Amino acid sequence: MSDTAADPRLLRAPPKKGLRLSWxxxxxxxxxxxxxxxxxxxxxxxxxxxxxxxxxxxxxIATGFGYLSREAGLPIAESVISYSPTxxxxxxxxxxxxxxxxxxxxxxxxxxFLGTLVGIxxxxxxxxxxxxxxxxxxxxxxLPLLLQLLFWYAILQGLPGPRQAMHPMEGVFLSNRGLKLxxxxxxxxxxxxxxxxxxxxxxxxxxxxxxxxxQMADGKPRKVWPAALGYLIGLPVAIWALLGAPWQGDIPxxxxxxxxxxxxxxxxxxxxxxxxxxxxxxxxxxxxRSGILAVAKGQWEAAEALGxxxxxxxxxxxxxxxxxxxxxxxxxxxxxxxxxxxxAVAIGYQDIVSISNTTLNQTGQAIEGxxxxxxxxxxxxxxxxxxxxxxxxxxALVER
Amino acid sequence: xxxxxxxxxPRGHQPATAAPRRPPVLAVGPLxxxxxxxxxxxLSTAVTLALGYLLVRWAVGFVDWAFVNAIWSVPSVNGTxxxxxxxxxxxxxxxxxxxxxxxxxxxxxxxxxxxxxRPAICIVLFIGxxxxxxxxxxxxxxxxxxxxxxxxxxxxxxxxxxxxxxxxPQERWGGLVITLILSTxxxxxxxxxSILVALGRRSRMPAIKMLCVLYVELIRGVPLISLLFxxxxxxxxxxxxxxxxxxxLRAQIAIILFAAAxxxxxxxxxxxxxxxxxxxxxxxxxxxxxxxxxxxxxxxxxxxxxxxxxxxxxxxFKDTSLVxxxxxxxxxxxxxxxxxEPAWQGFGIEVYVTAGLIYFIFCFAMSRYSQNLEAxxxxxxxx
Numbered sequence: 001m002s003d004t005a006a007d008p009r010l011l012r013a014p015p016k017k018g019l020r021l022s023w024x025x026x027x028x029x030x031x032x033x034x035x036x037x038x039x040x041x042x043x044x045x046x047x048x049x050x051x052x053x054x055x056x057x058x059x060x061i062a063t064g065f066g067y068l069s070r071e072a073g074l075p076i077a078e079s080v081i082s083y084s085p086t087x088x089x090x091x092x093x094x095x096x097x098x099x100x101x102x103x104x105x106x107x108x109x110x111x112x113f114l115g116t117l118v119g120i121x122x123x124x125x126x127x128x129x130x131x132x133x134x135x136x137x138x139x140x141x142x143l144p145l146l147l148q149l150l151f152w153y154a155i156l157q158g159l160p161g162p163r164q165a166m167h168p169m170e171g172v173f174l175s176n177r178g179l180k181l182x183x184x185x186x187x188x189x190x191x192x193x194x195x196x197x198x199x200x201x202x203x204x205x206x207x208x209x210x211x212x213x214x215q216m217a218d219g220k221p222r223k224v225w226p227a228a229l230g231y232l233i234g235l236p237v238a239i240w241a242l243l244g245a246p247w248q249g250d251i252p253x254x255x256x257x258x259x260x261x262x263x264x265x266x267x268x269x270x271x272x273x274x275x276x277x278x279x280x281x282x283x284x285x286x287x288x289r290s291g292i293l294a295v296a297k298g299q300w301e302a303a304e305a306l307g308x309x310x311x312x313x314x315x316x317x318x319x320x321x322x323x324x325x326x327x328x329x330x331x332x333x334x335x336x337x338x339x340x341x342x343x344a345v346a347i348g349y350q351d352i353v354s355i356s357n358t359t360l361n362q363t364g365q366a367i368e369g370x371x372x373x374x375x376x377x378x379x380x381x382x383x384x385x386x387x388x389x390x391x392x393x394x395x396a397l398v399e400r
Numbered sequence: 401x402x403x404x405x406x407x408x409x410p411r412g413h414q415p416a417t418a419a420p421r422r423p424p425v426l427a428v429g430p431l432x433x434x435x436x437x438x439x440x441x442x443l444s445t446a447v448t449l450a451l452g453y454l455l456v457r458w459a460v461g462f463v464d465w466a467f468v469n470a471i472w473s474v475p476s477v478n479g480t481x482x483x484x485x486x487x488x489x490x491x492x493x494x495x496x497x498x499x500x501x502x503x504x505x506x507x508x509x510x511x512x513x514x515x516x517x518r519p520a521i522c523i524v525l526f527i528g529x530x531x532x533x534x535x536x537x538x539x540x541x542x543x544x545x546x547x548x549x550x551x552x553x554x555x556x557x558x559x560x561x562x563x564x565x566x567x568x569p570q571e572r573w574g575g576l577v578i579t580l581i582l583s584t585x586x587x588x589x590x591x592x593x594s595i596l597v598a599l600g601r602r603s604r605m606p607a608i609k610m611l612c613v614l615y616v617e618l619i620r621g622v623p624l625i626s627l628l629f630x631x632x633x634x635x636x637x638x639x640x641x642x643x644x645x646x647x648x649l650r651a652q653i654a655i656i657l658f659a660a661a662x663x664x665x666x667x668x669x670x671x672x673x674x675x676x677x678x679x680x681x682x683x684x685x686x687x688x689x690x691x692x693x694x695x696x697x698x699x700x701x702x703x704x705x706x707x708x709x710x711x712x713x714x715x716x717f718k719d720t721s722l723v724x725x726x727x728x729x730x731x732x733x734x735x736x737x738x739x740x741e742p743a744w745q746g747f748g749i750e751v752y753v754t755a756g757l758i759y760f761i762f763c764f765a766m767s768r769y770s771q772n773l774e775a776x777x778x779x780x781x782x783x
Contacts, residue, residue, distance in 0.1 A: 033605060037611065051637070052637045125437065126448060128438060128447070129451060132451060138767070142759070142764050143718070143756050143759055144721040145718070146721045146732060147759065151756070154748030155749060158746065346725055353625055353629075360633065366634045370626060373623075374626050378618075381621040
């Protein structure tokens with residue numbers, strides 16, 4: 001290949017690989033800039049740290065997380081696990097985390113449900129329904145969440161007392177002490193039935209998977225729902241029946257000045273839930289609407305041309321495509337709801353922020369208190385986004 | 401072309417002139433609209449009737465509460481308001497008297513009473529600034545100067561101490577003007593910072609990129625409240641002894657840092673949406689990094705993200721209300737404090753409705769503006 005060797009383009013010397021000590025060298029500039037920026041950041045941080053440690057010494061504030069094992073002495077109104085003021089700070093904080101989870105999980109489920117309804121309602125052919133949904137979205141989105149929380153809390157506090165409680169049906173009371181609902185007396189059999197339900201869920205997923213694998217192999221669709229029904233309802237009911245089928249209602253009733261028995265939803269939790277769900281649902285509604293609109297009309301028409309029934313079109317054609325548009329912004333709404341649940345502190349629901357704030361006021365250890373709050377929320381944020389990223393990757397378009 | 405068709409049409413054959421017929425009543429006009437949009441099917445009719453009934457009932461109840469049974473002012477004896485009339489009507493009629501009585505406090509907080517004209521002018525200046533910034537014909541470099549000038553004038557008016565205006569310390573500022581200060585100054589400082597962070601996050605220098613990613617993800621992973629707590633209880637520990645920054649400024653810094661992280665992600669979206677050819681063309685012209693960024697990339701990238709930027713601004717405007725939790729006197733805190741007085745206790749709903757109306761006016765205006773702007777900026781694509 002003598003003519004290739006003669007090609008003048010190949011005779012030119014390749015650019016030198018070494019670093020030149022000149023400002024014109026891009027790589028040198030990059031190094032200098034990075035060293036400068038890092039130097040500034042590190043020196044600012046070390047300045048702050050030295051100030052802080054000096055201040056802590058002067059003010060005789062203890063450092064470290066030793067306080068976690070001390071007695072908290074702070075009363076907590078509602079708790080998922082057993083707690084008394086004589087327990088440690090660590091346990092109080094765990095109660096706070098659980099309270100945050102309690103509001104976040106219930107809030108996410110309800111907001112998704114309500115938001116989907118709102119999104120579909122906005123697309124309805126019924127003018128009145130779509131206008132009402134649109135007005136709801138516009139009004140709720142343009143008011144601060146904190147204001148909405150205070151508003152709901154003021155309304156709940158303005159309700160009549162237990163004696164004049166609203167009593168729409170047997171066992172349900174709405175008063176300024178919160179919402180009272182009938183419940184069952186929880187026994188071990190119920191816990192086992194709940195475990196059975198979880199096991200049924202796993203079995204259903206496995207069954208659906210194997211059914212799909214078989215369909216892939218021979219092309220025949222198989223019905224999943226009879227087995228799913230058996231796993232999800234039959235299994236828990238069977239376990240419950242085997243353990244003696246205990247069933248004793250716990251109906252709230254007015255005794256003296258307050259209610260006895262039943263399930264209590266405190267005004268604080270109720271106001272927070274109402275505010276968070278209404279607020280987030282408005283945003284979710286918009287996401288759902290844009291997701292459904294994003295599916296091209298041709299998809300509906302093509303599916304109809306294939307003769308598929310409408311429900312199947314929705315389930316197999318439209319929804320999977322809409323979900324791809326919906327999932328990423330939905331993730332950030334779930335994260336927002338979780339972070340917004342920290343506003344609980346303003347109406348006195350004791351979530352992690354509220355309890356950690358009380359802790360730091362009692363111990364004076366501000367840095368540790370805030371570090372706890374931040375660590376908890378970072379963990380939540382990361383777990384939700386990891387889970388949603390996994391789910392998103394699962395439903396993503398598989399391209400060749 | 402016209403005469404060809406004329407030629408092609410058979411001549412001398414006039415179509416029989418039919419009397420112009422009106423379309424069926426049920427195909428056009430309001431009746432048809434109602435039929436198609438409200439009563440198109442049994443289900444639709446049921447939904448319309450049910451919603452219509454609920455709506456009318458609710459509207460009648462609301463009008464009764466807010467206007468018919470409402471009390472607009474109450475007598476006051478020895479400086480204490482007599483609110484018995486309101487108490488008697490609680491639940492069936494609104495007590496707007498609390499707003500009549502406390503509107504100065506809700507708007508201006510504890511600012512000295514005779515000096516209320518100063519924050520009032522500031523509010524007008526802020527609104528003027530928003531309107532000027534919203535008009536596209538003013539979108540040029542001088543606008544930055546206008547902002548600097550207006551913010552300086554507002555600072556002078558609020559603090560005073562010169563031109564015969566008595567000095568008013570920051571602890572006494574409050575009400576709507578604090579909400580406007582926190583959000584406007586917040587955006588004015590957060591926006592440039594966010595551009596730097598967004599550029600840093602797309603930088604090829606690993607150390608700078610890492611710093612920016614860390615900053616954005618840390619801030620976005622925690623609630624604003626934790627940052628505000630940090631500003632109120634932790635920040636004083638950071639500073640050397642004797643140096644003290646007041647609470648409002650600390651909260652302002654927290655809001656700026658928070659806003660910048662979110663805005664940076666919006667700006668980054670714009671940077672990523674810009675076609676790669678723009679970057680390459682600028683490189684091919686031999687422009688330096690800052691020339692490329694300043695003249696080619698940012699003008700286009702920012703234009704792309706104006707609608708989401710405005711939406712983010714709306715979010716911050718609402719989020720400034722969170723300073724309530726660390727006890728700074730913004731609009732919402734002033735409203736909440738107005739009903740602490742025993743005479744007015746329990747009239748929270750009226751106050752929150754009023755404060756909500758103020759927030760709503762600002763946010764609704766911004767959101768409408770953003771929608772119009774989006775339509776206008778996308779006009780060339782629709783065609």
